[in-house]
Amino acid sequence: MLTYTIRRLVLSIPTLLFISLVIFLLLELAPGDPMAQVPLTVPPEVKERMREALGLGEPTHVRFFKWMYQFFVVEPMMLIDHIFGTALAEGQQRVLSWQFRSPVMDVIVQRMPQTLWVVAMSYVVGILIALPIGIYSAYRQYSLFDQTGTFITMVGYSVPPFFSGVLVIVIFSVQLGWLPSIYDTTLDVVGWETFKQQLMQMVMPVMVLALQTTAQISRFMRASMLDNLNQDYVRTARAKGLSEWTVVMVHVLRNSMIPVITVIALGVPYIFGGAIITEQIFKVNGLGQLLITAIQANDLPMVQTVTFMIAVLIVMFNIVADVLYGVLDPRIRYD
């Protein structure tokens, strides 16, 4: 397994380089103009000058290698400088956003707190709710609990966040006035009072996002558990006199985890950039909002960097999932 992991990690480098190239070419090919949001009162000649100032006059391959150098050489050096106080990257040009004219990485770092607080938290909450629901629904198939769970999760999944988000805002912010409808990203949690505020503003976006995660994962959990509950080894385990808890939670669960692990691993990268609509509705302004505004403004360096970082996460978490398969089911062999 160790050699397999190492081989996969080494292989992921050319894969990622190739992916970065494809993303770059895709963005090149996509119609769009960084000047699209400039008002029409600005004459076209001036817009052309502005495009040139962004470096758009240079050929594609030059810009690609420039980005590669800045991303893979200058940015890591910046990080080292930041940690050890050295000055390796001094005077080097970093990846600059076209919208902000400031380093892309700085803005990404700035967006981390709210992304982790809201989107990552909702993912964890969603998984924590989904697993027990899925397990119990399968164990008591077609019971009242199973039916209710199925109904709620499926309706929850069919109702998109652009609707459910607005609905909870109307109920809890407008009608009842309990929760704030706008997320305050400048809030620093320093004490009990601010922590309460943070919780209040997190509740709605976390719930809306968690509903989607819960629906998805609990369905896969349930289906997979159902496949295993009738297997011979379960009968054997019961016949050996193992407790019901041990049978279900150790034997069956372990064998049912493969699809669930896959789904969970697939979802992690989308914490960083996938919650576009929910972030927009609650004004969380996390990485999802950053990515979508960058796409709308055709801020190519920003889009390229964020999507590439998501690609890294996708590749890494798929490796994690593959390794976990082997751990869960030792019969799976890759070599």
Place this chain on the structure above:
Amino acid sequence: MTLKPILLGATALVGLASMAMAERGSDGHVNVIYWQAPSIMNPYLTGGTKEREAASLVIEPLARYNEKGELVPYLSDGIPTVENGGVAEDLKSITWKIKPGLKWSDGTPFTAKDVKFTAEYCMNPEGGCAQLAKFEGVSEVEVVDDLTVTVHFDGPQPNPYGPFTGGTSPIIQAAQYAECTGARASECADENFYPIGTGPFVVDEFRPNDVISLSANENYRDPDKPAFATMTFKGGGDATAAGRAVLETGEFDYAWNLQLAPDVIANMEEAGQGEAIAAFGTLVERIEINLTDPSPDLPEGERATTKNPHPFLTDPAVRKALSMAIDRVLLTEIGYGKAGKPTCDWVPAPEIYAANNTHCLEQDIEGAKALLEEAGWTDSDGDGVREKDGVRLSILYQTSTNAVRQDFQALIKQWWGEIGVETELRNINASVFFGGDPGSPDTFVKFYADVEMYANNFDGTDPQSYLASRTCEKIPRPETQWQGENINRYCDPEYDALVKELGGTADLSKRGEIAIKLNNMVTKDSNVIIPLVHRGRVSAKSNTLGGVVMNTWDTELWNAADWYRIKE
């Protein structure tokens, strides 16, 4: 419009001050929400409206336009005119006097050198300055003394108030930006996020596309202002959410640009937390007619170019009928409510330039049918669509994605159907539609459709360059990488000659006459542009926020220094 100096309603301000018992910072905190978030605080590096508005809290021009479109002095001491000798008799220069004793927020004095530096900063050919058009024709900016600066032009400038006025060309500090000129302009992240200014507020923290924290400028020229000690300027979300936060939940005090259906706004106002305020500028929602053939059967490079005239839209009767079939009053009522007025004009304001045509306000379906009949367009095969010589009146009608525009499309499609014109609708993502990507077939400039709808306006109060956009040389074509503002591909030598005449006329009333003539040539006389709605800007303010004066000639936050908290 009068250009005489006006003492920024001094009496009104005294009145407000006594009412609010203003003292700097006494009214605490104010929350502003812009659903499009500002990405930078330097309007020279982005033409975006949101950035210009946010920056206007910090950096200021010599003079601003007030809510009536009149120039009022901000950093200057009075408005120079020909009468008071500030503008040269030959219209080739303008001399601004700066208010004595002005200080930047870092405490250093504000001088004429900063003004000269601003011009050099923007006019640097490598800087990619977005407001370059404001400095068109400027040959030199001369520092006469610390408090006097003269702008010299290449030739006579009928409107010499371009540079250093309005929200688009504020003065930046020479000392701060000295290292940021030319190609280095985009590397100065800190300077562009935290500009040193003369305005009522200074930036404490700037988070691009998210939130700006500001606090009162200790060195602001009026010791009693601003009344608010701190401001949160939040961005993001959508117009509905912004309106809700001010009008319904009361979490915010001011929300910008509520592009919402009028009944939605009216219902939000019922919650009693605030009110919607509207003001009109020069923005006109219009349908533009393509005079060239956009057919996909033509080879690339000939499509939508003057080589192939449009098969039926070149017939003035068809264009007129299309215009007559539209009920502008109803469109306005449904789409904009009190934020719109039905219009027949391409230049709806200011007063001296507005033609105030009313011929099109009444919908006339029968008249339109008769007109088409007369021109030989008949429905000979009974399919409900008129044709002549094998050409069917079938139109592809495109616009950007926007709820109100899609409602307009549906309505207009129905009316055109009634007069026997078939319409196919298309909506395009705004970032593609308004982009200038020559590779995309869907940009509004390339115009691969028969008609398209969008809104446009002009900057400030002078329509000269706006009117000049329909001259022959500005036709977008493959040779110019599809750059050009004359998207109708309209070309009339008489029009070009009139535009030239306008450029050489200084007398205001004469200018007004020419402008009206030009306006009528493309609207009333030829229907190449079919104006629909003169759109205002609607924003929302909380009932407890006082001093707000809605202004579309400058930035909406132009008088943020005068805002205060209304105490019960």
Place this chain on the structure above:
Amino acid sequence: MTDAPDPKPIAALADEGPTAPPRSQWRDVWDQFKTHRGALAGGIVLLLIILAVFIGPYLWPYDATFIDIRARNQGPSLAHPFGTDQLGRDTLARMMAGGQTSISVGLTAMLLALVLGSLIGVLAGFFRRLDGPLMRFTDLFLSLPLLPLLLVMVLLFREALNSTFGPEQGIFILIVVAIGVTSWMPTARIVRGDVLALKEREFILAARSIGTTNFNLITRHILPNVMSPIMVSATLGIANAIITESALSFLGLGFPPDFPTWGRLLNDATQYLQDYPERVFWPGLAISLTVLAINYMGDGLRDALDPRIRGR
């Protein structure tokens, strides 16, 4: 000595010919499916929805795009049982027209994604040689940013498809393909994970030892056993496809703006949530009902395919 009675065979041990004619596996599956109440109810509801949206417009007098501006923003009435929208279009007519598009797009796009996903998943899981390349390919597709990808697809294919299939057919194909090729990846990864574990199981070894070909191994033994995750993907996929279609309209990639679909009706109505709450109700209900119906049918099919449950 009495004659010992003939040693009669024990009755139970006597061989009797089978009384019932032999039954095919699919017959069994169908019988089991029929007895599943949820599946039956789901099937009936789905059939009703399909009938309503495809036959309804012939019986209903209003056209989905007809604007009666005097009748706008009306609540439910006899003339307009579902009310009218902000331009006075009949909501019932729009729901039916929207349902035609949403259901066709949803079903076809979901099937396309499912077939692609299952195919790639099974191939990658089963053939070790293909695993690497196919999964890296999946990684690539997972990494591509959706919006620019869709914009590029419109740019490249819209005109070509319009001229070959006509505007409506062309856009339908474009949308279905766009949704299909951007949503098969999770199914592929999930199926592959299951296949990896399955192919090491004893029954596969047994089947292989009696000389079953790879093709039969996959279709007879592997596929039925990965049916449950595929069914879940199908249910989630159809909801996704209906919503994604409405998102595509906003990019100008979807159907013309006056063309109603459930997703678009829901989106348009969200703005009016407070003033006319009934307007969001109908599209929300229609989407949820369709998804629930397919979910229960999926459950029934899954149970029916499981021989251990069958006959219980």
